[in-house]
Amino acid sequence: MSPHPQPPAVEVSGLVKRYGSTVAVNGLDLTLPRGDVLALLGPNGAGKTTTVEVCEGFRQADGGTVRVLGLDPRSPALRPRIGVMPQGGGGYPGVRAEEMLRLVAACAANPLDPAWLLDVLGLNNVGRTPYKRLSGGQQQRLSLACALVGRPELVFLDEPTAGMDPQARRLVWELVTALKADGVSVLLTTHLMDEAEALADHVVIVDRGQVVAAGTPQELTALEDQQLRFRARPGLDLTLLIGALPEGMKVREASRGGYLVQGRIDPQVVSTVTSWCAQQGVLAEELTVAKRSLEDVFLDLTGRELRS
């Protein structure tokens, strides 16, 4: 064992942040180990950006402790070691794309080559275009280039693929995967379940400023939360089936003639369902067993209603 184990990339404990009477973050904990990717997921207004901004040192916490690479997030010593991609780009309207990236690169001790980075991000044709004339997706990519040009050990990406077309999104996914392969730690926020599932080692689901679930994508969509679906005649009386299944399992007609059994689905459960169908004289069609998706988990935990 190393005599001086490295502190985690980010360690947040009991974080509280208020804006006047609004409690944006209310006792939030998370840990991002070095070299891993952590996705903060949550509905609008859940407190994701506020959490990230405290970690970036842009906002002062009202309570709790935050350490970034083992340091206070407001420590000047952190600046050259972290990269920040804020929500919505954050560039000066009149500055040209390449000029903006070169300015940021000039602040770094050992920057990547800006021309190469523009090329990697598909921006070499718009190097002389003022920031305000770039499309939303191009602004996002330029902002990502600025976050990466200083070869950071840790990057914060706040909704990195918002407003991007599928090709640009794929490119960002590849970049995040390459960063991880290089040992860079990444903390990102996203609304996209497939993004979290594809990129993250750790997912933290936040709602109303608190963590409502945390784990690997696999843990969050674990076996206990499987679903068995089948189609049959609409309006079947499910009382006998519910009685025959292990306690705690949920059964309902989720859509007309579409039945859903939720819980730990083992071979015995499948047998019970098909036997019950036989007793009812119905054929269970399109019978499938599948894991719950991260989206199912997210919606179950945070509710299906739209947040303002």
Ligand SMILES: Nc1ncnc2c1ncn2[C@@H]1O[C@H](COP(=O)(O)OP(=O)(O)OP(=O)(O)O)[C@@H](O)[C@H]1O
């Ligand atoms: N500067 C601010 N002043 C006052 N209230 C704020 C400020 N920034 C955020 N809030 C409030 O704090 C809460 C958390 O906002 P935050 O932006 O952190 O959430 P979020 O999860 O990032 O949301 P989104 O997914 O919409 O970006 C919301 O109720 C928001 O209205």
